[in-house]
Amino acid sequence: GAVVSQHPSWVICKSGTSVKIECRSLDFQATTMFWYRQFPKQSLMLMATSNEGSKATYEQGVEKDKFLINHASLTLSTLTVTSAHPEDSSFYICSALTGETQYFGPGTRLLVL
Amino acid sequence: AQSVTQLGSHVSVSEGALVLLRCNYSSSVPPYLFWYVQYPNQGLQLLLKYTTGATLVKGINGFEAEFKKSETSFHLTKPSAHMSDAAEYFCAVSRYSSGYSTLTFGKGTMLLVSP
Numbered sequence: 001g002a003v004v005s006q007h008p009s010w011v012i013c014k015s016g017t018s019v020k021i022e023c024r025s026l027d028f029q030a031t032t033m034f035w036y037r038q039f040p041k042q043s044l045m046l047m048a049t050s051n052e053g054s055k056a057t058y059e060q061g062v063e064k065d066k067f068l069i070n071h072a073s074l075t076l077s078t079l080t081v082t083s084a085h086p087e088d089s090s091f092y093i094c095s096a097l098t099g100e101t102q103y104f105g106p107g108t109r110l111l112v113l
Numbered sequence: 114a115q116s117v118t119q120l121g122s123h124v125s126v127s128e129g130a131l132v133l134l135r136c137n138y139s140s141s142v143p144p145y146l147f148w149y150v151q152y153p154n155q156g157l158q159l160l161l162k163y164t165t166g167a168t169l170v171k172g173i174n175g176f177e178a179e180f181k182k183s184e185t186s187f188h189l190t191k192p193s194a195h196m197s198d199a200a201e202y203f204c205a206v207s208r209y210s211s212g213y214s215t216l217t218f219g220k221g222t223m224l225l226v227s228p
Binding site for chain 1: 145147149154155156157158159162164203207213214215216218219220221
């Protein structure tokens with residue numbers, strides 16, 4: 001139980017384009033999901049908290065207009081990186097909260113050329 | 114504010130040896146504590162968690178951790194390392210606010226297992 005999927009697992013895009021990443025809780029409903037970013041050999045950095053049916057809460061320093069988050073249902077949250085640039089290249093990981101525990105997706109590696 | 118300190122960015126053990134990964138936390142309220150494992154290019158997998166009750170917590174793959182309030186520690190152990198245990202391990206403490214819990218992670222410890 002408590003499986004979280006992400007799609008796509010990796011994506012390469014040109015600078016200036018937008019990329020959408022999906023995060024799904026497969027066998028449970030999640031009112032709250034989280035989006036993290038991880039740089040090589042570093043820990044996870046929380047970007048934003050996504051609540052179903054309401055606006056996301058962004059961490060300090062994260063541009064909300066660049067990283068658009070939509071949590072339209074209890075099993076799906078999406079992160080859209082708008083007008084991506086090479087510095088946005090990273091490993092993006094989502095998690096879904098059930099009870100007091102976060103379950104993580106497998107991650108999406110984004111490379112912006 | 115909560116914080117997590119993992120001592121040692123890398124820990125090397127031989128196959129069959131004891132694994133000890135250290136985690137100390139600071140929290141203004143009774144903490145919920147977690148250990149996650151990350152294999153290369155993958156997400157995080159929950160190993161074990163402490164919320165309330167028994168302070169010795171058993172997790173998957175033979176790992177266990179003991180919550181010691183007096184030492185503000187939650188060290189992860191495994192009696193006998195296996196090659197497949199080589200991975201990055203993250204300790205985390207949760208904070209409850211605005212109706213949900215968020216996690217604060219340590220910087221991670223890479224476990225290296227040699228034959």
